[in-house]
Amino acid sequence: MKTKLFSILVALVLPLAALAQTPTTLLNGNFESWETRNGAENPVGWLTSGDLLAFVGFPIELIPRAVSKVTDAHGGSFAARLQGAGSGESFLPSLLLKGSLQSSAQNDVKVVGIPFTGRPARLQFWYKLTSSNATVASASIFLKLTNNADSVAVILSSLLPKATYTLADIPLRYISGLQPDSMGIQFLAGSTNNNILLLDDVQLVGTVTSARAGTTAPAALQVYPNPSASGEFSLASLTDAALATAPLTITNATGRQVLRQGAAPASAAAGRLVDLRGQRGGVYLLRLETAAGPIVRKLVIQ
Incomplete structure (x- = not known):
């Protein structure tokens, strides 16, 4: 049965x-x-x-x-x-x-x-x-x-x-x-x-206006170190400051939001800190809400 x-x-x-x-x-x-x-x-x-x-x-x-x-x-x-x-x-x-x-x-x-x-x-x-x-x-x-x-x-x-x-x-x-x-x-x-x-x-x-989530200017955004042993990451976009400084959210593998930040100043485009210290090791999802559409990247804490 x-x-x-x-x-x-x-x-x-x-x-x-x-x-x-x-x-x-x-x-x-x-x-x-x-x-x-x-x-x-x-x-x-x-x-x-x-x-x-x-x-x-x-x-x-x-x-x-x-x-x-x-x-x-x-x-x-x-x-x-x-x-x-x-x-x-x-x-x-x-x-x-x-x-x-x-x-x-x-x-x-x-x-x-x-x-x-x-x-x-x-x-x-x-x-x-x-x-x-x-x-x-x-x-x-x-x-x-x-x-x-x-x-x-x-x-x-x-x-x-x-x-x-x-x-x-x-x-x-x-x-x-x-x-x-x-x-x-x-x-x-x-x-x-x-x-x-x-x-x-x-x-x-929300609304996704780009062709697909996570494909807006993919090469312009750098995330390092990734994986991170400490839980600290840096975002950089030297050719387009609006990418690394956009409002962001980070969710864990269950979909729970663990971090939300508003827009950062333009000066942070060379190295914006994302601090996930205290979070468990595993995979997290970074989402940047840019004017051209969302950018989604995977973050890994070792």
Whole structure:
């Protein structure tokens, strides 16, 4: 039973397919609106694990309820609670999706993206996550922008347990200059029913105007030393002072922001200090918001 449930969900969700339509906003990102579907209360504008199983014919009365409404919210009155349901062979991971369901002529079922034509810079949301292991990522977020089934931008990030509501601020990685026509978002809380993910205030922010994030004047910006043993880095752009001195943010591997700085004076273009001393060793993402578009670089602390 467990294998059957899990294989159905994976087949339905990965990959998210494209559906070209007119643009739309991120409906009900604050989870304030709920409706009854398939015998349970579900968030308006979002698909759940129960929706997917009902669509492929599972009896409604047998579907575990892995997504629910709670009043423990970051903003407003409600938030979404994701918790895997059941145990053993009948365990069902909890999925929350921004998309819609389609049947093909071959009777295949797939989740397609919702119409969307923007080029957002970041995905932001507030979350709490409890787990039996506080040091292991036990939930994940996947986002994909597409143009006629071709990938335009993606996010694939794990979430670490947090006891209080924490802001996740995750940059989109653009791999194409095409204009998106659809978007899919997937939150997953799985592995055991001890993992409980609370979500609230999901939104897309900023705009990427360059052909792709991280490609603006790539040779003009220097980052050194990289990797860094101390956690200190220097940024320099001798041919274009506006690059190294632009406002910046740095996020860790989970998408949590660890540093934000405003614009630096022009004199710092020859060597602007970025101080990450005190941060753990690992990979970090530097994002400079320049007038020509964002520059994204990977920083490594040894």
